[in-house]
Amino acid sequence: MNIVFGVIIGFFILMALVVAHEFGHFIAARRNGVEVEEFGIGFPPRAISWVKNPEYIKWKEGKKAGKKLDKSKKPQKWLRLPKSEWQKPQKTLVFSINWLPIGGFCQMKGESDSDKRPHSFGNASLWQKTKILFAGVTMNWLVAFLILTILAWTGMPEFMDNQFHMPGDTYVNSSIVTIREIMEDSPAAHSNLKANDQIVKVGDTEVITSSDIFDYNHDHAGQTVTYEVISEGETEPHFVDITLNDSSSEYRLGVYLAQSNTPTYHSTWSAPIVGAVSTVQLTGETYRGLYEMLKSLFSGIIKQFNTDESIRSEGQSEIKFVGDSVSGPVGIIGILFPKSFESGPTTLAFLAALISISLACMNVLPIPALDGGRFIMIAFYRLRGKVLTKEKEERLVSRTFVFLLILIAIITVLDILRFF
Numbered sequence: 001m002n003i004v005f006g007v008i009i010g011f012f013i014l015m016a017l018v019v020a021h022e023f024g025h026f027i028a029a030r031r032n033g034v035e036v037e038e039f040g041i042g043f044p045p046r047a048i049s050w051v052k053n054p055e056y057i058k059w060k061e062g063k064k065a066g067k068k069l070d071k072s073k074k075p076q077k078w079l080r081l082p083k084s085e086w087q088k089p090q091k092t093l094v095f096s097i098n099w100l101p102i103g104g105f106c107q108m109k110g111e112s113d114s115d116k117r118p119h120s121f122g123n124a125s126l127w128q129k130t131k132i133l134f135a136g137v138t139m140n141w142l143v144a145f146l147i148l149t150i151l152a153w154t155g156m157p158e159f160m161d162n163q164f165h166m167p168g169d170t171y172v173n174s175s176i177v178t179i180r181e182i183m184e185d186s187p188a189a190h191s192n193l194k195a196n197d198q199i200v201k202v203g204d205t206e207v208i209t210s211s212d213i214f215d216y217n218h219d220h221a222g223q224t225v226t227y228e229v230i231s232e233g234e235t236e237p238h239f240v241d242i243t244l245n246d247s248s249s250e251y252r253l254g255v256y257l258a259q260s261n262t263p264t265y266h267s268t269w270s271a272p273i274v275g276a277v278s279t280v281q282l283t284g285e286t287y288r289g290l291y292e293m294l295k296s297l298f299s300g301i302i303k304q305f306n307t308d309e310s311i312r313s314e315g316q317s318e319i320k321f322v323g324d325s326v327s328g329p330v331g332i333i334g335i336l337f338p339k340s341f342e343s344g345p346t347t348l349a350f351l352a353a354l355i356s357i358s359l360a361c362m363n364v365l366p367i368p369a370l371d372g373g374r375f376i377m378i379a380f381y382r383l384r385g386k387v388l389t390k391e392k393e394e395r396l397v398s399r400t401f402v403f404l405l406i407l408i409a410i411i412t413v414l415d416i417l418r419f420f
Contacts, residue, residue: 002130002309006339006340009348010336011101011346012101012318013103014102014103014183014355015042015101015102015103016358017140017352017355017356018102018103018104018359019041019103019104019142020140020143021136021137021139021140021357021359021363022039022103022104022105022106022136023039023104023106023139024135024137024139025108025133025135025136026039026106026140027131027135027139028131029106029108029121029132029135030104030137031131031133032118032124032128032131033128033146034108034109034119034121034124034128034132035108035109035119035120036093036107036109037089037090037093037094037107037108037109037413038093038094038095038096038105038106038107039094039096039104039106039107039153040095040096040097040098040104040105040107041093041096041097041098041104042097042098042099042100042101042102042103042104042110043098043099043100043102043103043104043340044098044099044100044104045098045099045100046086046096046097046098046099047096047097047098047099048080048096048097049080049081049082049086049094049096049097050079050081050093050094050095050096050278051078051079051085051092051093051094051095052077052078052079052092052093052094052095053075053076053077053078053079053092054092054106055075055090055122056074056075056076056077056134057092059074059075065261066305066380076133076377078095081094081400083412084297085316092224101193104384106192106306108120108121108132109121110122110123112323112390112393112394113129113377113381113388114387114390114393115377115390115391115395121233121304122199124377126378126382129375129378130375132265133372133374133375134355134364134371134375136363136371137359137360137361137363137364137371138360139354140357140359140360140363141279141283141357141360142353142355142357143353144279144280144353144357144360145275145276145280146275147275147349147350147352147353147356148273148274148275148278148279148282148350149272149274149275149351150271150277151227151346151349151353152265152266152267152270152271152272152274152275153266153267153268153271153344154266154346155173155264155265155266155351156264156265156266156267156274157262157263157264157346157347157350158209158262158263158264158265158280160281160285160352161277161379162281163280163281164265164274164277164281165265165274166267166270166274168353169267169268169269169270170265170266170270171266171267172208172263172264172265173263173266173392174206174207174208174209174263175208175209175210175259175260175261175262176197176259176260176264176299177198177199177200177207177209177210177212177213177257177258177259177260178192178196178197178199178257178258178259179194179195179196179197179198179199179255179256179257179258180195180255180258181195181255181256182195182254182256183251183256183257185241186245186251186253186254186255187244187245187252187253187254188242188253188254188255189241189254191240191241191242192239193227193229193238193242194231196231196232197229197230197231197232198229198230198231198232199213199228199257200226200228200229200230200237201227201228202225202226202227202228202239203216203218203220203225208263209259209262209263209338210257210259212389213253213257217244217252218247218252218254220244221244221245221246221247221252221299222243222244222245222246222247223243223244224231224241224242224243224244225240225241225242225243225244226231226239226240226242227240227242228405229238250373262347264346279353280359282353282354282357283357283360283361286357286358286361287361290361293321293322294314296318296319296321296322297318297319297322299315299318300315300316300317300318300319300321301315301319302315303315304316305317310403327362338350359402367400367404368396368397368399368400369397369400369401369404373400374397377393377396
């Protein structure tokens with residue numbers, strides 16, 4: 001049942017993030033004098049739609065002009081658009097809800113760069129187009145910032161080693177680390193430690209995660225270490241001194257540990273600062289991960305042409321690493337969201353922030369079908385003093401879009417194989 005709920009929530013979160021992206025385009029277009037013909041949630045076919053009442057617009061303009069208007073005669077702002085009118089062009093903004101829950105769209109007047117009609121996207125200046133094109137990614141980064149700010153206040157999970165925290169305004173909600181099993185003939189077996197004992201401190205280090213114990217034991221191999229322990233059924237801790245195995249041994253202490261939950265970091269007044277810096281850190285990690293994947297992909301492909309079997313095998317491992325690192329819609333909705341749903345609202349919210357950042361990072365890339373690529377095309381032709389015709393633009397965008405669809409299809413197949 002958790003899988004079903006996870007998939008449903010995944011659909012809604014992904015759609016909300018895409019709608020937020022398109023809403024960024026919508027706001028920037030309206031503020032820069034570009035007419036928006038339709039703003040839709042989901043993709044056609046249409047389920048229901050409304051049109052902005054022209055009489056309301058006139059009433060609003062009259063009020064701004066200082067005319068004395070009867071508030072009781074204020075026209076209705078939105079009118080239900082009958083199905084018979086759906087295929088006809090409308091003079092004012094249309095808002096629609098559509099059947100396919102896979103995102104949303106912002107349809108502007110004259111989206112081709114060569115369209116010079118008044119209030120069209122093509123007629124806007126280069127600076128106005130830049131603001132409109134990058135407003136979507138800005139909105140995704142803003143959504144991530146808001147989510148991470150809330151998490152910084154309610155409990156931010158640990159996601160990287162050098163994770164930012166504001167000194168003096170961070171409370172750590174530690175996880176509970178207990179001994180699941182003790183190895184035979186190990187230093188732990190010859191001590192007073194027992195299964196289900198909780199280790200709260202090792203030496204002078206407070207235990208936040210199980211890795212704190214492993215790291216401390218590794219750095220103090222062969223030495224006598226003091227563990228602060230709370231036994232099952234007790235509330236007061238006691239101390240156990242154990243001499244660890246040296247660094248030549250397979251293990252130091254000889255226990256299998258269990259961790260009850262992920263530690264979270266809580267901030268108060270510095271929550272917005274933590275949210276902003278965390279957004280920057282995750283953006284950097286996203287681009288670093290993308291670079292590592294591309295490097296592994298090209299390196300793996302080149303190594304397939306080597307005559308040395310071991311080098312070809314190494315290349316296959318690099319290509320496999322790329323395949324395992326990438327998830328498409330099936331992997332995100334069918335695997336990641338259900339697992340996050342089981343882990344709780346904190347993990348689910350963090351995943352939403354991470355996907356929002358990923359959407360922003362991907363859309364900035366210089367690929368013609370994406371916002372960054374469209375900006376590069378428009379700026380390139382503008383610098384050359386050439387006209388980017390509608391035919392050229394559509395040809396470049398459509399070919400790149402087909403390539404992206406093929407790539408998504410391949411990733412989807414890999415996701416399905418991984419799912420089963």
